[in-house]
Amino acid sequence: MVPQGRRANPSLLGQSRLATSKFFSFLILNMKKLTFPILASILLVGCGPSKMPSNWSGSNSASNAGMEMRGSGFGSMAEAIRSGNIPPEAILTTVYFGFDKYTVDSKERAKLDAISGQAQNTKLIIAGYTDQFGTEEYNLGLSDRRAQSVREYLVKVGSTETNIEVLALGEQEADKAAAGRDSGSRDRKAIVVDANYSGPIRSGASKPVAPAPSSGSAPAPVSAL
Numbered sequence: 001m002v003p004q005g006r007r008a009n010p011s012l013l014g015q016s017r018l019a020t021s022k023f024f025s026f027l028i029l030n031m032k033k034l035t036f037p038i039l040a041s042i043l044l045v046g047c048g049p050s051k052m053p054s055n056w057s058g059s060n061s062a063s064n065a066g067m068e069m070r071g072s073g074f075g076s077m078a079e080a081i082r083s084g085n086i087p088p089e090a091i092l093t094t095v096y097f098g099f100d101k102y103t104v105d106s107k108e109r110a111k112l113d114a115i116s117g118q119a120q121n122t123k124l125i126i127a128g129y130t131d132q133f134g135t136e137e138y139n140l141g142l143s144d145r146r147a148q149s150v151r152e153y154l155v156k157v158g159s160t161e162t163n164i165e166v167l168a169l170g171e172q173e174a175d176k177a178a179a180g181r182d183s184g185s186r187d188r189k190a191i192v193v194d195a196n197y198s199g200p201i202r203s204g205a206s207k208p209v210a211p212a213p214s215s216g217s218a219p220a221p222v223s224a225l
Contacts, residue, residue, distance in 0.1 A: 074123065074125055074165050074195050077090065077125055077193060077194075077195045077197065078125055078165070078167060078195075081125060081127050081167055081169075081191075081193060082167065082169070084172075084173060086127075086191065086193060087197060087199055087200070089197065089199055090193050090194045090197035090199070091191055091192070091193055091194075092115045092118060092119065092124070092192045092193065092194055093111045093112065093114070093115050093191075093192050094111075094189050094190070094191050094192070095108045095111060095112065095146075095150050095189060095190045095191075095192070096108060096185070096186075096188060096189050097146055097188045097189065097190070098188070099131075099133075099181045099185075099188065100134075100142070101188075102142060102145035102146045102148075102149050103149055104149050104150060104153050109153065112150065112153050112154055112157065112192075113157060115192065116154065116157040116158055116159070117158075118194075119154050119158075119159045119192070120158045120159050120160070122163070122194050122195070122196045123163045123164070123165075123194075123195040123196050124154070124159070124163060124164045124165070124192055124193065124194065124195055125164075125165050125166070125167060125193045125195045126147040126150050126151050126154075126164060126165070126166045126167070126190050126191070126192050126193070127147060127166075127167045127169055127190065127191045127193065128142075128143035128144055128145070128146040128147030128148075128150075128166065128167065128168050128169060128189075128190045129143050129146075129169055129170070129171070129172070129173050129174070129187055129188070129189050129190070129191070130142050130143045130146075130170055130171050130174065130187060130188060131171065131174050131175075131178060131181075131184030131185075131187040131188055132171045132174040132175070132176055132178055132184060132187070133178075133181070133184060134171075136170060136171065139170040139171045140168050140170040141168075142170075143168045143169055143170045143171075143190075144166065144168035146188075146189070146190045147166035147167065147168060147190050148166055149190075150190045150192060151164045151166055154192075165195070171187070173187065174187040175187055
């Protein structure tokens with residue numbers, strides 16, 4: 001504000017207007033350059049997993065997922081699971097999921113209800129898996145959510161939370177030859193394993209074979225794929 005009785009200096013006003021004009025010209029010229037990196041950052045964030053594995057070390061290797069167990073008494077069985085050598089006799093049940101889904105379907109809950117009594121009297125490891133579709137990081141997060149969902153359901157029907165551990169193994173066991181969603185349906189699962197199983201753990205033990213669940217209607221496309 002110019003004090004009364006004094007006129008503004010035309011030279012100063014001109015310099016101020018020139019500086020303002022240069023500032024807005026700079027913004028306009030650089031708007032296109034700034035827009036692309038900002039949009040790219042937003043898209044990259046949107047395509048990533050909404051939740052990373054709770055026990056993931058941050059490595060990009062799926063083989064390192066779930067290497068740290070939070071409780072004790074799970075070690076030998078956890079190693080067998082990571083190695084793909086789950087003793088068939090130690091498997092209580094296998095829960096399957098829809099494409100890019102992690103909530104336990106009503107048809108699959110019956111399997112957990114059936115083992116709830118046995119599950120309450122032992123320690124459990126729940127191993128989550130995915131198919132090969134999607135990024136490695138996304139699949140690690142999805143496999144963790146699947147295992148956690150099964151864990152939460154078993155706790156609701158009577159199991160002790162501290163007696164259940166989860167392993168997020170992502171696409172580690174996925175069929176790499178799967179050509180579509182239906183052919184990868186057997187890989188979208190969580191396996192409930194009795195951690196107190198005391199029988200032999202053989203190298204190269206047979207993997208559980210079960211009929212794939214009905215695919216039903218085709219799910220909506222996933223932006224992360």
